[in-house]
Amino acid sequence: MTAHHRGGVHIAEGCVQKCAVGAERALAQGMVDAQKSEMLLMADMLKERGA
DSSP states (O other): OHHHHHHHHHHHHHHHHHOOSHHHHHHHHHHHHHHHHHHHHHHHHHHHTTO
16 A cells, blocks of 8 residues: 555656646645655554554
8 A cells, every 4th residue: 555655646746846737736735745644654553563
């Protein structure tokens, strides 16, 4: 699942850098932030379980 999120971050970051429409750029940044937050949560959960 982490790899899936990492791919989503990569795609959304492309939009953040290249989108001309402010609403699209803001949505993409929100996706980047959310996916990164979820990756940290998943890493913490795995660490707690010794994975």
